[in-house]
Amino acid sequence: MATIMDGKALAAEIDKTTTVRIQRLADQGIVPGLVVILVGDDPASKIYVRNKERRAKKMKINSIVRNLPDTISEADLIKIIQTYNENPTIHAILVQLPLPAHINEFNVTNAIAPEKDADGFHPTNIGKLVINHTEKTPIACTPQGIMSIFNAYHIDLDGKKAVVVGRSTIVGKPMAALLVNANATVTVAHSHTHNLSQLTREADILVVAVGIAKYIKEADVKSDAVVIDVGMDRDVNGKLVGDVDFAEVERKASYITPVPKGVGPMTITTLISQTVALAEWSSEKNG
């Protein structure tokens, strides 16, 4: 049976360090400010917003949620982002994805000041990640949180075969870049991939972010693989489950993340720690 990687416990551990950093900023009269912009009502976004509000309150960062109607125009959304770019009490801006179809994701993420980019989705920050020049650079929270899991469980990535299923801007692509930077040999699969199961069965490290409940079965996984489940899906009974069939794959993997309490809490911990980092970098720059 696989070792279950406890994202919730690890998140609590990292939050302790972040709390010390928040206190150090408070001594300088700085409260890290995060604004979360939610357009429309994506279910996974709602879980995320609810949980991160709870965590932000507990850790005494100033978190504001801006709920906007899904009829808002792209131009109006960008204007709102610009007001936060100019607001010195706001250190981090996060626009929940996906956005409604009439709004262009690129134009929106490009409008966020790179030095206030909580998610690391601005083209400048993604470019730095791909180039592997990431000093003082925000990085996508979910993949970054997954790297912290690998680190905490001493998972060696060097020279390993890693397969990432999914190529979104939020998860798949930045995950692949981080794994390449960590010297893994990386394959990215998506909906056009042929013989997916054959590919995933080769993976020493398997990261799944497709958004289909229990999609990855025991037969799709190599014995003793390390399996990371990013999915936030509902099963037929409406219960929160991942993209991996946990009961099956747990028997074959060496390590596995559960859903809930795996990747999700680590995404939030990384967002909070990155918000604090953006506030720290800004205070260094402003003297």
Ligand SMILES: NC(=O)C1=CN([C@@H]2O[C@H](COP(=O)(O)OP(=O)(O)OC[C@H]3O[C@@H](n4cnc5c(N)ncnc54)[C@H](OP(=O)(O)O)[C@@H]3O)[C@@H](O)[C@H]2O)C=CC1
């Ligand atoms: N735990 C956490 O912190 C987070 C969880 N999530 C969850 O993770 C999941 C994925 O999210 P996200 O990356 O935003 O999703 P997207 O819908 O943006 O991307 C899904 C990806 O999966 C690929 N895909 C879809 N069907 C298949 C298939 N049958 N075989 C292979 N690949 C397929 C798509 O391919 P193509 O590009 O060709 O369409 C796409 O690249 C969701 O459940 C989401 O809620 C997301 C972010 C954070």
Ligand SMILES: Nc1nc(=O)c2c([nH]1)NC[C@@H]1CN(c3ccc(C(=O)N[C@@H](CCC(=O)O)C(=O)O)cc3)C=[N+]21
């Ligand atoms: N710009 C942007 N950045 C994101 O990072 C982003 C996004 N948009 N849109 C939506 C997805 C989804 N996402 C989640 C993060 C944590 C949990 C989470 O807290 N999960 C708990 C759920 C526990 C529960 O409440 O049941 C867990 O897995 O234990 C869920 C979902 C981030 N996303």
Ligand SMILES: [Mg+2]
């Ligand atoms: Mg999408």
